[in-house]
Amino acid sequence: MKPLSLYFHLPFCLSRCSYCSFCSQTDLGLTEPYVRALVREIRAVGRRLKNHRVITVYFGGGTPSLVGAERIALLLAEVKNAFCCDGQMEISLECNPATVGEGNASQFVQAGVNRFSVGLQSAEDTTLKLLGRAHTSVDFTDTVRALRRAGAVNISADLIIGLPSETGETLVKSADFALKTGVTHLSAYGLSVEEGTKLYQSGYRVDEDLCADGYRMLVEYLKARGFMRYEISNFSLPGKECRHNQSYWNLTDYYGFGASAHSLLSRRRFFHSDDVSGYIASPFALVSEEKLSAEEEEQELLMLGLRTESGVSVSELKSRFGCDFMQKYGERARALAPYLIIDGDRVRFSDEGFYLSNALLARLL
C-alpha cells in the first residue's frame, strides 16, 4: 500500500494578525457546517483511496485548536473509518497559546493528537501586540506546560524570522524562551510581507541581511543545545522530526481537506479555493488541477530534498524518475562545490551552502 499523509485546513482564528495572508477568518459560527463539509469530503475520498495507508495527519490553519477537541476527535474517527491507517500515525495539531489550557489539553491528547505545534512567533510581548497576536509570551509557557502535564511529549514552537524590531539577539532570546519550556522541535520561517496585509500597508519591509544574520545566530544557538537542523527552517532533538513535513519533502502522496488545501496524488496536483463558505457549500469543488511530468516531479524533489540536511539520494532519483544525476546535473553540481557536496549516494548542501540555497538551486536546476 502507498503511504499517504492527510492535511486538514481549519481556517478559524480569534482575530486577524497584521501579517496574515493565510486562508483564515474570525466567524466561528461557520465552524460546525465547515466540519460537516470536511466529514463529507473524508468519506468520499476514503472510498477512492483504497490502495493507500495513512501515515500522518496534520491539522493546520488558522487556529485548529479553536475548533475544539470533540470535533478533532470526530474528524479522526472519520479518518479511521474511511482510510486504512497505520497504527503509529503521527497526528499533529497546530495551536495558538491562549486557546489550549488545563481544560482542553488532555482532551486533545485523549482524542489521539500526539504532536503539537504551538505558535509563539516571538517572546517579545510588544512585538506580539504589534502583530495583533491574541496571546502573550506567558500564555505560550502556560500552554506548553498544560500540554506536557496532559502527557504530550512532542511539542514544537513556531518562530518568525524578520519581524519588526527583531534582531539576531531577540530571535535567539525567543528561541531560548521556547526551549526553556521543554519543547522538542522548533520551526523558524522567514516572514513574507504580502500585499493587502496590515503590515504591508504600514510600510514595513523585511531586511534580508538582518534575517540572514539572525538565522546564522539561531542555527548556532540551536546546534549548541542539541537541536539539529533537519530542514532549512526546522530543528529538532534526535527522533523528534515532523514526519508529516518529511512526507512533503519526499513527495509522498498527500491529500488536503478543506478550503485552500493542496493535494498531490500520483503526480496529480490540485487544490480547493480559499472561499470558506464556498467550501461548505461544495466540498468537492477544485479550483485547479494539473498533472506533473516526471521531469517536473524530479525537479521538485531536488528543490525540496536539497533543503533538508540529508539532501537527495542519487539512486532514488534513478529509480523514481530514471534520472542519472551525474550525467544530467554533474557539471553544474561540481561547479557549486564546496557549497554542494556529492557524498556517495547523497547530494546535499554544506553548512555554507544552506545560507545560499536559493541562488544555488537556481544555478543547479
Ligand code: SF4
Ligand atoms: S493565527 Fe495564523 S492564521 Fe490566524 S490570523 Fe494569525 S497568522 Fe493568520
